[in-house]
Amino acid sequence: MDQGAAAVLAALIAVAGVALGLFGARWQARGMQEQANAAIEAVRAQGRDQNAQWRRTVRRDVWVEYLGAVDEFRISAGVVAEHLADEDLPEADLALEETRSRSVGATDAYRKIELEGPEQIVSKGYALQGSIINTIFELEQALTAARSMRALQEAAEREQREVPSDRDRPIAAILSSLRELQAMDSHDPGRTEYGQQLGLQITASGLLSASDAGALLFTYSQQLSLSEALERLPHGRWLRFHEVRTDFVQAARSHLDGSP
Numbered sequence: 001m002d003q004g005a006a007a008v009l010a011a012l013i014a015v016a017g018v019a020l021g022l023f024g025a026r027w028q029a030r031g032m033q034e035q036a037n038a039a040i041e042a043v044r045a046q047g048r049d050q051n052a053q054w055r056r057t058v059r060r061d062v063w064v065e066y067l068g069a070v071d072e073f074r075i076s077a078g079v080v081a082e083h084l085a086d087e088d089l090p091e092a093d094l095a096l097e098e099t100r101s102r103s104v105g106a107t108d109a110y111r112k113i114e115l116e117g118p119e120q121i122v123s124k125g126y127a128l129q130g131s132i133i134n135t136i137f138e139l140e141q142a143l144t145a146a147r148s149m150r151a152l153q154e155a156a157e158r159e160q161r162e163v164p165s166d167r168d169r170p171i172a173a174i175l176s177s178l179r180e181l182q183a184m185d186s187h188d189p190g191r192t193e194y195g196q197q198l199g200l201q202i203t204a205s206g207l208l209s210a211s212d213a214g215a216l217l218f219t220y221s222q223q224l225s226l227s228e229a230l231e232r233l234p235h236g237r238w239l240r241f242h243e244v245r246t247d248f249v250q251a252a253r254s255h256l257d258g259s260p
Helices: 003-085 089-116 119-162 170-183 191-205 210-222 226-231 236-256
Strands: none
Touching: 003 089, 003 119, 003 236, 089 119, 119 170, 119 210, 119 236, 170 191, 170 210, 191 210
16 A cells, blocks of 8 residues: 555544544533433422422411311300300300401411412312301301390280280290291201291281391201201201311312322
């Protein structure tokens, strides 16, 4: 091989070496880039896991705070109900003010749930807030009903002193009808019509306003008969409230366990 050919061959070998070197360097760089990307993704995944864990912790604290506020409301509402059962209306009125304050505390705690989410827990909390509002309304109606019943009873006592015949005592007849309404099961199809007729009778007597008569009938129609009260033990009248609270707790627990 002459010197010219040798020089060309050497040049070709050098070019091939450079190309191979560049290819090897590029391959190595690609491998390093893939490793770097994998490391970055691992850091991101770890960050997402840590953030998810942090969010769960924050949400758990918010849910616990809300449940505490709900339970304080429930206890306060129970105090109102006890005073109403004892016919201690002044104390029931004071306790109802405290219960309204507790409901505001529960609402403030629920707003934090609206911010933190997730939507499933927000909707469960919304249902529980609805139960709180309904409870306040029922207690207000019950207090008005108790005052109305006291007015009817006082009028019935005057009637008994003034009217000699039982058949001529319309207020006594109204009280008797109220007891019959209270004894009827809530699923009785005739209960609503019976209550409407009784409401017209009470209003016509002129002893109560339409709103007071409405509160009286609403309360008596909401009261459980003896058989229903036994069926709903141990939570009795608060069964629905307990069920909604349980739904909230179960949804929160499921989320903390990682379920969707």
